[in-house]
Amino acid sequence: MSARLNPGDTAPDFTLSDAQGRSVSLRELRGENVILYFYPRAATPGCTTQACDFRDNLASLSGAGYRVVGISPDAPAALAEFTADHDLGFPLLSDEDHSVAEAYGAWGEKKNYGKVSEGLIRSTVVLDEQGTVALAQYNVRATGHVAKLRRDLGIDS
Numbered sequence: 001m002s003a004r005l006n007p008g009d010t011a012p013d014f015t016l017s018d019a020q021g022r023s024v025s026l027r028e029l030r031g032e033n034v035i036l037y038f039y040p041r042a043a044t045p046g047c048t049t050q051a052c053d054f055r056d057n058l059a060s061l062s063g064a065g066y067r068v069v070g071i072s073p074d075a076p077a078a079l080a081e082f083t084a085d086h087d088l089g090f091p092l093l094s095d096e097d098h099s100v101a102e103a104y105g106a107w108g109e110k111k112n113y114g115k116v117s118e119g120l121i122r123s124t125v126v127l128d129e130q131g132t133v134a135l136a137q138y139n140v141r142a143t144g145h146v147a148k149l150r151r152d153l154g155i156d157s
Helices: 045-056 058-063 076-086 099-103 145-153
Strands: 015-018 023-025 033-038 066-072 092-094 107-112 115-120 123-127 133-138
Touching: 015 076, 033 045, 045 058, 045 066, 045 076, 045 145, 058 066, 076 092, 123 145, 133 145
Parallel strands: 033 066, 066 092
Antiparallel strands: 015 023, 015 092, 033 123, 107 115, 123 133
């Protein structure tokens, strides 16, 4: 299992492709508070619930100074379809070789319905404007996660 990040750690830099195939680098996001959320697979029920929850809370998260970015092992074409189908309004990035998920501690052994496998661990890492980890949450639930995250960040409803 990859080492998990903790508050105060410097976030590992990355460059990934977005849904349109454009490169997006963490360096480009410096100067903003960023919510990076790692999800297993576009268009599955849990991931759709979580993405739509971020979408529905995007105005308040943005108003509080946070930019939302989703990361999954999906190919850019799958991300483009997922984004269009649900009008997400924030970037989704493709981490097909899961190297970024590994660097952020979001890849490893997990249990699903009693079965142990290796894969993406649903996680959220919040970065400050300098790229330092402000909050790291692992094994989060798809349903209700954004409400909990808002509470943890002190963002009023």
